[in-house]
Amino acid sequence: MFNKLSAEFLGTFWLVFGGCGTAVLSAAFPDLGVGFLGVALAFGLTVLTMCYAVGGISGGHFNPAVSLGLTVAGRFPASHLVPYVVVQVAGAIVAATMLYIVASGRAGFELGSFAANGYGEHSPGGYAMLSALVIEILLSAFFIFIILGATSSRVPAGFAPIAIGLTLTLIHLISIPVTNTSVNPARSTGQALYVGGWALQQLWLFWVAPLIGGAIGGVVWKVVGDTAD
Numbered sequence: 001m002f003n004k005l006s007a008e009f010l011g012t013f014w015l016v017f018g019g020c021g022t023a024v025l026s027a028a029f030p031d032l033g034v035g036f037l038g039v040a041l042a043f044g045l046t047v048l049t050m051c052y053a054v055g056g057i058s059g060g061h062f063n064p065a066v067s068l069g070l071t072v073a074g075r076f077p078a079s080h081l082v083p084y085v086v087v088q089v090a091g092a093i094v095a096a097t098m099l100y101i102v103a104s105g106r107a108g109f110e111l112g113s114f115a116a117n118g119y120g121e122h123s124p125g126g127y128a129m130l131s132a133l134v135i136e137i138l139l140s141a142f143f144i145f146i147i148l149g150a151t152s153s154r155v156p157a158g159f160a161p162i163a164i165g166l167t168l169t170l171i172h173l174i175s176i177p178v179t180n181t182s183v184n185p186a187r188s189t190g191q192a193l194y195v196g197g198w199a200l201q202q203l204w205l206f207w208v209a210p211l212i213g214g215a216i217g218g219v220v221w222k223v224v225g226d227t228a229d
Contacts, residue, residue: 048165069144072218140213
């Protein structure tokens with residue numbers, strides 16, 4: 001169990017530091033900014049690389065919504081759910097801390113949104129709370145459904161991290177303008193703790209929606225997928 005939890009901590013750390021780090025440090029860098037596409041690729045690549053690195057140890061969740069969805073689908077022991085969520089959140093907070101230390105070393109540093117998730121006036125595109133709620137539930141559900149399908153015994157082994165990483169990239173391409181893309185309560189928590197104020201006030205949505213979506217994805221897979229997996 002220690003190895004599993006350590007792997008989840010490291011995987012979540014890498015996801016947040018790599019994905020949010022790209023958003024904070026590189027997305028709008030003068031003349032060389034990677035933009036939304038670069039941020040989306042960064043999140044996808046963090047998951048892809050860590051799934052290959054430690055997926056064989058912990059299953060490569062790195063996300064409370066994924067752990068819940070796999071539990072609902074019968075692929076993950078319920079007794080492991082809380083410990084996984086705890087270390088995932090811890091990994092995200094440590095990653096946000098390291099990112100803050102790096103980012104604050106630049107002259108004229110301003111915290112800004114710090115890649116936190118938000119809706120209303122704190123949505124990159126000004127989208128309302130209902131829009132944020134719907135897209136986070138919908139994309140989280142599809143994310144978990146695709147994870148379950150890609151890791152099914154009916155699919156050739158070894159390719160799941162590619163499908164999962166590309167799915168997370170696509171999810172970000174769709175929803176960065178709406179919420180800055182969460183689909184991961186741990187990722188949202190780490191950044192919100194540093195932004196404070198509005199980010200903490202809106203954090204509830206980025207727990208509730210991904211967890212609901214994760215549970216839906218798990219249920220749908222049980223209905224239409226291979227329940228023998």
